[in-house]
Each structure stands twice: as structure tokens, then as C-alpha cells.
Amino acid sequence: MHELSLSSAIIATAEKHAAGRRVALVTLRVGALRQVVPETLEFYFGFVARGTACEGARLEQEVVDARLRCTPCGTEWDIEVPAFRCPTCGGADVAVASGNEFEVESIEIEEAACIAPR
Numbered sequence: 001m002h003e004l005s006l007s008s009a010i011i012a013t014a015e016k017h018a019a020g021r022r023v024a025l026v027t028l029r030v031g032a033l034r035q036v037v038p039e040t041l042e043f044y045f046g047f048v049a050r051g052t053a054c055e056g057a058r059l060e061q062e063v064v065d066a067r068l069r070c071t072p073c074g075t076e077w078d079i080e081v082p083a084f085r086c087p088t089c090g091g092a093d094v095a096v097a098s099g100n101e102f103e104v105e106s107i108e109i110e111e112a113a114c115i116a117p118r
């Protein structure tokens with residue numbers, strides 16, 4: 001259900017940047033650790049967008065793989081199985097390097113089509 005509040009946050013961000021213009025496309029970067037269901041997010045986005053600058057806008061979601069980084073040696077690796085030990089030095093002092101992203105990567109604005117030529 002957190003997709004609903006995420007949708008509101010995305011639309012608020014897009015509207016701020018659109019500054020009164022209509023938004024055609026919103027591109028998101030969503031970390032694999034955020035447990036966002038893309039179809040659910042898309043559904044709520046369409047719902048919340050009604051009556052906003054994002055009404056009718058497309059939502060593109062780019063999934064960012066989850067990666068860990070070993071603090072002492074700096075090795076980074078993808079998490080495919082839960083293995084929170086560094087494959088290089090065997091240490092367990094590791095931090096999540098990516099996978100928690102939830103950010104609006106870009107928006108596209110519709111060109112103003114109503115400028116009357118003189």
C-alpha cells in the first residue's frame with residue numbers, strides 16, 4: 001500500500017519541476033530493495049495524477065540492482081542471494097551501496113502548442 005504515498009511524492013516532485021506545464025513522462029529509478037510492485041505503483045500513479053499536471057503522463061520505472069559494499073576494502077557486488085559477507089576479504093562489515101533508490105530521474109514536459117502565430 002506504500003505505492004499510494006510514493007505516487008503522491010512522485011507527482012509532487014514532478015509538478016514542482018513542471019511549474020504549471022503538463023508532464024508527458026516521468027522516469028523513476030527504483031532500488032530493488034524498495035519492494036515496490038511496478039504494476040501497483042503505475043496504477044496508483046494514474047489514480048493520483050487525475051487533476052494534476054501529471055494526468056495522462058506515462059510512468060517509466062528503471063530498477064536499480066541491489067549492491068553491497070565492504071567498508072574496509074571497498075569491494076562492491078550485486079545481491080542475488082542474501083550473502084552479506086564480502087566475497088573478497090570475507091568481512092561482514094558491509095553497507096548497502098545501492099538498491100534503496102527511489103528517485104525521479106527525469107520528467108518530460110509537453111511543448112506549449114497554443115502559442116498563436118502572428
Ligand SMILES: [Zn+2]
Nearest residue numbers: 070073086089
Ligand atoms: Zn572486503
